[in-house]
Amino acid sequence: MDPRLEIPTPAPGFLLANERTESSFEQIPVIDLNDAASRDPATRRALADQIRDACVNVGFFYVKNHPVPEDAIAGAINAAGEFFALPTPAKLALDIHKSTSFKGYTALLGENTDPEGRGDLHEGFDIGWEQPAAGPMSGANVWPPDAALPGFRARVLAYYHAAVELGQSLFPLFALALDLPETFFDDKTTTPAAIMRLLHYPPQQPAVDDDGRVIGIGAHTDYECFTILWQDAAGGLQVQNADGKWIDAVPIPGTFVINLGDQFARWTNDVFKSTVHRVTNRSGRERYSMPLFFGTDYDVPLEPLPSCVSPDRPARYEVVMAGEYVKRRLEETYAHSQAD
Ligand SMILES: O=C(O)CCC(=O)C(=O)O
Numbered sequence: 395m396d397p398r399l400e401i402p403t404p405a406p407g408f409l410l411a412n413e414r415t416e417s418s419f420e421q422i423p424v425i426d427l428n429d430a431a432s433r434d435p436a437t438r439r440a441l442a443d444q445i446r447d448a449c450v451n452v453g454f455f456y457v458k459n460h461p462v463p464e465d466a467i468a469g470a471i472n473a474a475g476e477f478f479a480l481p482t483p484a485k486l487a488l489d490i491h492k493s494t495s496f497k498g499y500t501a502l503l504g505e506n507t508d509p510e511g512r513g514d515l516h517e518g519f520d521i522g523w524e525q526p527a528a529g530p531m532s533g534a535n536v537w538p539p540d541a542a543l544p545g546f547r548a549r550v551l552a553y554y555h556a557a558v559e560l561g562q563s564l565f566p567l568f569a570l571a572l573d574l575p576e577t578f579f580d581d582k583t584t585t586p587a588a589i590m591r592l593l594h595y596p597p598q599q600p601a602v603d604d605d606g607r608v609i610g611i612g613a614h615t616d617y618e619c620f621t622i623l624w625q626d627a628a629g630g631l632q633v634q635n636a637d638g639k640w641i642d643a644v645p646i647p648g649t650f651v652i653n654l655g656d657q658f659a660r661w662t663n664d665v666f667k668s669t670v671h672r673v674t675n676r677s678g679r680e681r682y683s684m685p686l687f688f689g690t691d692y693d694v695p696l697e698p699l700p701s702c703v704s705p706d707r708p709a710r711y712e713v714v715m716a717g718e719y720v721k722r723r724l725e726e727t728y729a730h731s732q733a734d
Pocket residue numbers: 591593611616623625631671672673683684685
């Protein structure tokens with residue numbers, strides 16, 4: 395038996411609000427999801443303990459032995475390659491600025507994730523639910539005509555649904571990691587936010603970057619609860635530790651990178667870390683990635699959990715609705731190109 399299980403559980407509130415953290419991490423942990431579906435509560439608890447360590451110390455972890463089929467990943471990533479190879483006017487026909495809910499195409503330098511930067515050297519294509527729930531982020535997906543890109547929509551959606559399922563299976567583990575009932579997020583994720591991006595980073599030329607203000611994606615934190623990121627083998631993702639040092643999140647075949655976003659930082663009053671990261675593609679080849687940003691329903695207030703607040707750790711954030719919060723952050727990101 396795991397000796398930790400013999401230790402009485404501390405009163406809620408004690409452990410989380412007083413959590414000691416080691417945020418000058420040098421490595422990003424790899425967590426095996428094999429035990430996620432175990433019927434044995436102690437096995438799931440042990441897995442949740444690993445997740446908790448990663449969430450309070452790093453804000454990033456890899457998952458291996460996840461349930462997303464490799465052919466679904468390959469289908470979507472091949473579709474992304476075909477989409478980004480379309481002529482620019484065909485891509486601009488789906489310009490994200492025409493959408494009221496941030497769906498569609500973002501051109502190179504069309505986004506500026508770090509306000510200090512001059513624009514991000516990536517292009518992207520954003521989708522959400524095909525039938526979105528009403529609310530501040532509702533709005534239809536836009537797709538290239540099937541004749542231009544046969545099967546694009548089907549391949550992208552097949553991956554999207556598999557990745558969403560993985561995201562839904564992680565919420566109970568995050569709840570356990572927070573000493574909450576596994577069902578805690580169930581009524582807050584009935585129509586969960588799930589925005590997915592296909593991203594293409596051209597190889598970066600030193601001349602473009604000589605003032606250091608144009609990079610693949612500028613230093614930023616994500617907006618939702620957590621992100622499920624698939625990255626190809628090119629590399630270039632870096633994560634900042636508490637000492638300001640950039641740690642490489644090297645591609646590991648067969649894994650996803652999971653990173654926490656600002657909604658979880660708000661829920662947990664910063665007990666869970668929403669860690670700054672960036673991408674610079676110096677591999678000399680094209681880089682493709684697919685983040686899926688997973689949040690609660692948009693009509694859920696982002697209130698700090700009682701166990702994460704104490705007299706020594708008062709609430710750090712005003713309470714906002716999840717949907718309003720995400721919309722505001724996206725508007726700030728795209729204001730850069732809207733003004734051009
Ligand atoms: O492309 C990547 O590896 C990371 C992308 C990212 O951080 C984002 O889209 O928020």
